[in-house]
Amino acid sequence: MIDTEELAAAQPDLEVLLVEMIASVLGEQAEPTGEPLPAAAGLAVSRLVIQDPTDGSFLGVDVRAEGNLITTLAATLLGVAEPAPDDMLDVIAELGNIAAGNVKSLLCHNGQLSLPAPQLAFEHEGDPPDAIRAGASLLGNVVELVVMPLHSADPQTRWPHGSAQHEAQMQA
Structure with missing residues (x-):
């Protein structure tokens, strides 16, 4: 299990991971930022879960971005003038999948990664006190x-088909 000290020590690596992911996937330069997402902004959120098979513990991995940024990214990546909500969900899900895969490589090599759970929301609930946040500024908006x-x-x-977690869900 990843303890809170180990998680806190990984915060600088998570910041680098986020900035590098944005550059490689989106072709955009981002800068680390301590600015949180605006509380009342429309958000696109993707949550994935990593389960450590050695002890059964779980890590949640969220990628959050302002809704207008995801709209812009979806329009650019998909080549459409006005992306549909499903297009925006696809973009945030893919960003979440890439980020969580990198977090898994960094913190829990043998972990099992869930499928992304994307959603469009008006705000997000507060994070637990032991959550670690990395932020980046991209095109005048914040990604967390x-x-x-x-x-x-x-x-x-939701777990990938064929995983032990998926099989357990199917039997429940």
């Missing part, structure tokens, strides 16, 4: 990568 220990995976968490 938040990693937090979880007591359990949400029952709605």
